[in-house]
Amino acid sequence: MDLSRLPAVPPLPSGFSGLLRARFGEACQTSEAIRTQHGASESHFPTVLPGAVVFAASTQDVVDCVNLCREHGVAIVPFGAGTSLEGHTLPLSGGVSLDLSRMDAVVAVNHADFDCVIQPGIRREALNAHLRDTGLFFPIDPGANATIGGMAATRASGTNAVRYGTMREAVLGLEVVTAQGKVIRTGKRAKKSANGYDLTRLYVGSEGTLGIITEITLRLHPMPEAIMAACCAFETLEGAVDTVVQAFHCGVPMARIELLDTALVRAVNRWSKLEMPEAPTLMFEFHGSPAGVTEQVETIRALAAANGGGEFVWAEKTEDRTRLWRARHEAYYASIAVRAGAIGWTTDVCVPMSRLAECITQTRAELDRSAIPTTIVGHVGDGNFHVLFAIDPDSPAELAEVEALNASIVERALAADGTCSGEHGIGLGKQEWLIAELGEDAVDVMRTLKRALDPDGLFNPGKIFSM
């Protein structure tokens, strides 16, 4: 998508903001500051202002907002924490940014069933804080402190997915407000079901284009008896990646296995004031019984040693683990901070494990021929890695270079039978690659579903595909 050609945003219909005010009072805001906050992006997309922001406090608020918007032909874009990296929350057709962050209640925690029912606006760190005394936790961790609703809408995953799966596996059922203003439930609390079309999985990853998620039944996991985290620097990038691939083949049930290339370790050292050896590094976390964790650790140490890995630096205490993973979580910000005034642009390919080593090393070699600062970070246990570009937003030449590099990275991943988006979603940024990956006919099926469920095209228009 050519970002300089984003369509002009139409104003709200005359009198519409008065109708919103009449229904929502102070929960409807039209100040430039609040509209800007809801129209900005954490990534390289330009800011696009909504006509108004409505802060929903209940499912009924969402229904009423949807009905008002439908009656007046106004677009509606759900908003959570705004941490998307693919421009998902930008109101391309103007209209209402529907902020769900005030719907942040934990409705129920079912300890005996390892599940909970929550509202979409709760953030993952707040959910885990709420769960702290239950012996349960919510494992999915994309780094950013996103809302669970946003994570469901983009099918997020992150560092723990290699063991615990993605939002696809984590969501047991949803309450959704349809474009017709109906409130539906897509599933109950059974661990599995064959009850007709898998509506839960249809809405998970639909990026706000098919319905608005107002309640989520989530699968939780018992806190493991033993947790060990470690990092290990390698002589070469190949050695680090080969260790991951071999660990996969040995079936080691690691909870996390993350790759940081040398450039990223350097950036993270500077940003987080650490002194990690500046070399390709793997960060691990092992969950299980004490005996199980010991077994995993021994396997991994042997694999690492055989692939040029150095000493393991252990983080056994909770605070040490937290420091280790904070460094990983801040990778995005650390990578941008290497260059004054830069903004971020990230790729998101995911490839079969057998192709991971060649994809990462070829990518690194290609990036080394560019002057743009880049780092590589990866959820490599899933075959998923990101290149973070720190770009000068005012340089069209640089933007063009990044687009060409991104194209090359995605093409390499698709040729390796991989995907253009492992976890960030399509949003605005990956639309042409979605077509390259699945073909026009498959994307046409998606368009058909969109037209069927949202015939007026008012739910987050312009995302995933053009109609």
Next chain:
Amino acid sequence: MDLSRLPAVPPLPSGFSGLLRARFGEACQTSEAIRTQHGASESHFPTVLPGAVVFAASTQDVVDCVNLCREHGVAIVPFGAGTSLEGHTLPLSGGVSLDLSRMDAVVAVNHADFDCVIQPGIRREALNAHLRDTGLFFPIDPGANATIGGMAATRASGTNAVRYGTMREAVLGLEVVTAQGKVIRTGKRAKKSANGYDLTRLYVGSEGTLGIITEITLRLHPMPEAIMAACCAFETLEGAVDTVVQAFHCGVPMARIELLDTALVRAVNRWSKLEMPEAPTLMFEFHGSPAGVTEQVETIRALAAANGGGEFVWAEKTEDRTRLWRARHEAYYASIAVRAGAIGWTTDVCVPMSRLAECITQTRAELDRSAIPTTIVGHVGDGNFHVLFAIDPDSPAELAEVEALNASIVERALAADGTCSGEHGIGLGKQEWLIAELGEDAVDVMRTLKRALDPDGLFNPGKIFSM
């Protein structure tokens, strides 16, 4: 659904079977024997004959058959092994039964990525025989030797799902022929993806109503280093179920944990010529490293002993394990065989673990008040259990009694936040319960999807819901 009121099946349009013959030659069959084989059911549904049976040998055959049928307004029902228990393959509107069993090739096995690409007509036992020397296996095991295509279409699961998930997790991507005769691919081979609407999960479980699956990319698993199987008889049904629930809470990663009630053990002893103690019984299988399996076994023995479990009978050798699981797999046939001339009817509820004990014991108490022979078998590690009724097909009174008992079982499961179908699908038999479970508005969303993707309503009409 009132089975005595199945709609009359229209004949094929005049001249249509000639068109099929011209295109498919001997691969189009219209003999009564072959039509009967494709119109029968393994369950209590009446036989409904298709107008013709087409044996597809390629995706192009499927495309051509779909195009011919669409051009002439003829319904088309995919057929695999015919082992469905909910009447999925009955051609309610007549038309063509499209038999995919000749499309049974293994297209590729990607050892290094733990996946394979197969045609839909291969059966799960043949797939595992093909994989035998690779160190990999396909774990999903519904008992019947179903085709993988049929298992995908009904979102099947079975005995290993507690550890390895269901067909929802097993399918990485599909090739599908749409009602418009287009061939689409829904995903590639990456372990995860956030590439737009989850078309893979939409077709998995769509029961042939949205598209025809012509190729499947499947996730495989490495054969565990150590496997141990065992069975254990309990003093009470409660004791057996409590053991399962406690094992779930302890996070024991069992591969299989199956419940057989006393009536079923008796039936299985008779059918499979075994001498198991006639008491509520759990069958277990443990997969993992030798140390891991030992740890699992110790935990389970302690739990069983505390709940009135007797000695564990071990099956360590492959042939002993095979005999043990054959007994479990033949439970359906064993349960019907207790009564001469009987046919089977099975329920399929799945409930949250915290409600499992009360649901099973209340169900057993209710069944004990009926004279109809019944057994209970369950994938209880998932909260899923089946009641098998051996019914006299010629007794309307008995049919009415079973319907009332089934209603009571499903209502109890729904009140416990469970589902009417854990794994068999909706088909013909669970349509009213799907509405009771999710509500008319959610089922209306399914109908909207159906109308959008199959506007002429020719793909397996009358299944999942009425339009």
